[in-house]
Amino acid sequence: MNMAKDLILTPSEETTLSSRGYRLLNKLGEGSYACVYLSELIGPNEEKDKNNKSLACKIIDVSKAPKDFVKKFLPRELDILVRVNHPHIIHIHSIFQRKSKYFIFMRNAENGDLLEFVLKKGPISEAQSRVWLRQIALAVQYLHDMDIAHRDLKCENALITSNYNLKLADFGFSRFVIDANGRKIASTTYCGSLSYAAPEVLRGMPYHPKIADVWSLGVILYIMINKAMPFDDTNVKRLHEQQMNRRWKFRSKVIDSLSEQVKVLVTHLLEPDITKRWRVEQIVNSEWLAMDSRLIHLSPAEESALAQAQVERRTHLNSISKRQPSEKKLTQIEDVKVLKANIQENVNKFGSTTTVVKSD
């Protein structure tokens, strides 16, 4: 069997995975409590995967993770992963749990993450940044419409496919932001990476997580066009002061070539006053995005995903108001819990999405 050398799977886990038609290959990356492996479909599944996309498998071993992660963050991540379905969010193929391990099979992003890309290729042209910011902003708009905040938006969580489309990933800090009565829940947990955190998050007071997500989008856009961070984050106090005093500037190397519209957009996203900071809809409808006429209208897949967000939002609200366990989608087969089965129709629906760069 072609198992990854550095992977510690028991023989019965190997058998379980292969009986479900998956094989793990080499390691792709590592997070705090997870390892991600390239994987492939074997047997009858292989033929079913008409799109012939390679997969990545994130393995989380809860026996090695802290209680807070196991009890709070992981259940939220899984609950959200089984619900989301958007052309610019990494497609989840299936999720299994066996004993202490969770296996999340998802679309592999062959071209790594946005940070690696910028570091390797330098500042990204405005035309390409526009396409990518739009893709990630539409993914965030979809989440926000479902009343989900991502809370860890950063270049490392924007993955690039073989066709150079961006897919949002890593829902480890994401959460629903309304309670059973439909009231907004303010976040108190400090989440995400310092460099992308909004000033209100750094202050440690309750904050509106959707509005904080928009700040992080501003940092991502800044990084794309400058190949630099907007603020010095080596000292939290200084970072906060710089954010509050709007002490950032475009790099001299790029400033003269940038459009006024992109400057306006970054300024409205890196706005310390949350009452003035733009919302994600304003990014989607911004003059900067409209400079490329192909980007003005939603594709059919983008449009239907956005409509579905409203349906999912109501379903979630109903389920929490009736206090049904959110794991109602969970089914038990043998000793393996299947949290999300391989949903081929979604691959078909979104696998051929026409995005503005190339379809994938």
Ligand SMILES: Nc1ncnc2c1ncn2[C@@H]1O[C@H](COP(=O)(O)OP(=O)(O)OP(=O)(O)O)[C@@H](O)[C@H]1O
């Ligand atoms: N679908 C994918 N395709 C390709 N590589 C991936 C994919 N998903 C994750 N990776 C790689 O694995 C790494 C870790 O994945 P992920 O960020 O989901 O784990 P995590 O434990 O939640 O990370 P963190 O501790 O940063 O929150 C990523 O940085 C990326 O390099």
